[in-house]
Amino acid sequence: MNNQSMIEYIKEGLLNFVFPLDCKVCEKPIRESKGYSICEDCFKTIELIERPYCVKCGKPLIPTDFFKQNREILCLDCKIKKYSFEFSRSMGIYDKVLKKCIHLFKYYGEKKLAKPLGKLMVDYLLKNNEFENKFDLIIPVPLHKNDLNKRGFNQSVLLGKVIGDYFSVPVGESVLIKKKLTPFQVNLSRKEREKNILRAFSVEKPEEIKGKNVLILDDVFTTGATVEECAKELMKARAKNILVLTLSRTV
């Protein structure tokens, strides 16, 4: 531990001693503060998505015998749709503790959650051999500069750094940019989302993409419209292959 992190550590310890933090999920006091307001016990309840899921978009499927025995199953959407990425996977369901974590992380500035959440994504990648040796560049989904200024950080970049550090893979931060300001997507239909996000991204440094096996990273997969737009642009810049990983996925 260097001096700076030692000082941080002591400061947090003192703060936690004077103002004990309650876990935002179970409401019990957190014994050892790590700078975020979810206790270890609650954090451990986050479950990773396991098979069966759609081989293309990673959508969890009902574990019937048929789905359990057939590994090459597409969901109904993917039977019609064409994606520019090889496949997409999500680490967990956007629900319960994981949803709470993402809210605290994105909207309440608990930046330090990047570490345990990023670590969970690393565990997921280690468990899921579909990703093994298949990416040599991480591209976090960019925010528009106005949104970045408002939030002060890009959650996907912070997650990307944890993963990149672990696997010694570079993180391309300003390679892909979001040039179009899109309205808040939460209450929009699939069609509206797709229309909004159309041509929202552009590759600023195509020389850094050409021939690369890219891992696109995002926090939530909803309809897949955002990661698909990113993948499309990266393919135009002649990426070799594209995989997608998101921290969570709505169901």
Ligand SMILES: [Zn+2]
């Ligand atoms: Zn708790």
Ligand SMILES: [Zn+2]
């Ligand atoms: Zn699918």
